[in-house]
Amino acid sequence: MEEYAYVNGKKLRKGYTTGTCATAATVAALSMILNQEREDKVTVKTASGVELTLKVEDPTFSELEASAAVRKDGGDDADATHGLLIYANVKLLPDQTAITIDGGKGVGRVTQKGLAIPVGMAAINPTPRRMIEENVRQMIGDDCGACVIISVPEGEETARLTYNSRLGILGGISILGTTGIVNPMSEESWKAAITVELTMLYETGHRWVVLAPGNYGEDFTTQVLGIDAGRIVNMSNFVGHVLKEVQRIGFERVLMVGHMGKLVKVAAGIFSTHSKDADARMETLVANLALMGAPLELLEQVDACLTTEAAGELIHAYGYDGIYQILADKIKARSERLLKYRKPEVSVDVVLFASEAGYLASTKPLDVIKEEWQ
Structure with missing residues (x-):
């Protein structure tokens, strides 16, 4: 070893x-x-x-x-x-x-x-x-x-x-x-390692990069979307930091692929997604369900959930699966807004999935994303 x-x-x-x-x-x-x-x-x-x-x-x-x-x-x-x-x-x-x-x-x-x-x-x-x-x-x-x-x-x-x-x-x-x-991954050393990986990818000619918050996102990207693993960078919980590094290095397009439980935080403008820094998963779901006109009964049940998987079962049972498209679009908008006043301009797309339900939503049709990223 x-x-x-x-x-x-x-x-x-x-x-x-x-x-x-x-x-x-x-x-x-x-x-x-x-x-x-x-x-x-x-x-x-x-x-x-x-x-x-x-x-x-x-x-x-x-x-x-x-x-x-x-x-x-x-x-x-x-x-x-x-x-x-x-x-x-x-x-x-x-x-x-x-x-x-x-x-x-x-x-x-x-x-x-x-x-x-x-x-x-x-x-x-x-x-x-x-x-x-x-x-x-x-x-x-x-x-x-x-x-x-x-x-x-x-x-x-x-x-x-x-x-x-x-x-x-x-x-x-x-x-x-x-x-x-x-692996020894204090936050600063981990961020430095991600920057090295992004730089190496850029220097080999890539201008598009897939960002995943962990192994599940990487697996979904390769197995469901069919995208080569060599184009994926694990951003862990450092979503905002890595997005800014992507822009600084010069990438033009980003595809964020992640589990609902992690990326839902970004829809609320939370760019450091470790639970020690912020949570707001259920609060984000509840707020967006309320904007959709969901009944108070559903809002209270979702608020009591400990995982987005459990919340997802309730959301499906009540017929509010449309929330995932809303959240995917908000994650895209929040991410692009974070980079808005710097150059180069970076286009962001998002794919959300769950462990049990699988694919939930994306900012473009999945077939289009698969074709574009081949």
């Missing part, structure tokens, strides 16, 4: 996610059952293929059950979960074939619709779940089952420092990670 990243001339240490810790602890515990030997270190591959050797803490084992912990290390992007022990308790079930994965003490439970995990399940995201299951299956074969419980003793207390409760995740932290590696 490359232990450091160089961003804007600074040497920053990488870390690994809670999902990687949970996977490593599971592998360590299962190894102890299979080998009947104490494990002090464990080697695993992350979801992105990076091989890590991590220290095992508090290992215990018996003939069919074991427990092990791996300490979360966020590198130079340390957050509230940095330093937490992530435990895995594994039971072998020789008379079964299923592998079950659940959360114990300190791992949150999903209580609201709209997240990647169904209501009632432990907040262990899809990628960590897949990595745990794949490793267990590889180790025990097809003719045996196992029960894996992930726990974080200090998770409930730590969760108070996160936004989990606002997302309907109660009782602990989430087990997260899409790549397994935490």
